[in-house]
Amino acid sequence: MSQPSLDHTAPEMQLALDEAMLLATDAGEIPPGFRTWTFDLPTLVLGRSSKVALEADRDFCDSEGISIQRRCSGGASIVGGPGCLMYSVIISMNEHPQAAKIDGAHRFVMDRLLSAVRRQQPDTRQQGICDLTWNEQKFSGNALRMARGHVLYHGTILHAADLALIDRCLNFAPRQPDYRRGRDHRSFLTNIPLDPQRLAADLADQFGVPAGDLAGPVICRAESLVEQRYSRNEWRFRH
DSSP, rough: OOOOSSSSTSSHHHHHHHHHHHHHTTTTTTTOEEEEESSOEEEEEEEOOOOOOHHHHHHHHHHOEEEEOEEEEEEOOEEOTTEEEEEEEETTTTTOOOSSSSEEEEEHHHHHHHHHHHOOOOEEEEHHHHHTTTEEEEEOOEEEEEEEEEEEEEEEEEEOOOOOHHHBBBOOOSOGGGGGGGGOHHHBOOOOOHHHHHHHHHHHHHHHHBBBBOOOHHHHHHHHHEEEEETOOOHTOOO
16 A cells, blocks of 8 residues: 555645544444544634625635635534644444434534543533533534444644634634633633643543544545545635
8 A cells, every 4th residue: 555645734624634534434434433633833713604795704715824724514613723622533323213303413423522521620521512611611612423323523623722823723612512601712712730641541442432533534535535626726615
């Protein structure tokens, strides 16, 4: 097998790897998997249907060299980077029938995510549809993408992120949960003090899916997805 030709740490490759995990699992090429990762540099990630002009300060991002990408799942835009742990898990609908419905998938993951976080910070809560909060401020947002027999569920954990930068990159959120109460990003978001490596291990334990090296079919699919979609402005700025 030929060696991968793309840098796996590039933001477009990281996002393509999530979709590739879903597609490869749904095709029966690999079993359900789990991974945690981090963007090396600040990166603004639009939701699949997000409107860049509405949700992102593109002029600021361009002036600061902050990459703007688009993921395959729904939800609003986020800013990842150092101090923001990303996780991605594939769930089998056959093994977990409740995940075949969107509400059930949210409950399945959020119960396990909250349990893992509470091993370090017991006073955290779930609020909104799929947010985690600490002291009434959000530190985790999550999203999903459903295929024929599997669900990709992925999200963020802010533990040492540059909150001022996140506030500067994102425009005021177009869709807000009631508990936000109109707060801007800087007032609404927080870092939760925890050990991200310990959290990654606890998440793998909660999901019952070992974290491991990405298989060849995933890498090949991801490289193809980067070439066909994730590296293209027609995808990144399509809305």
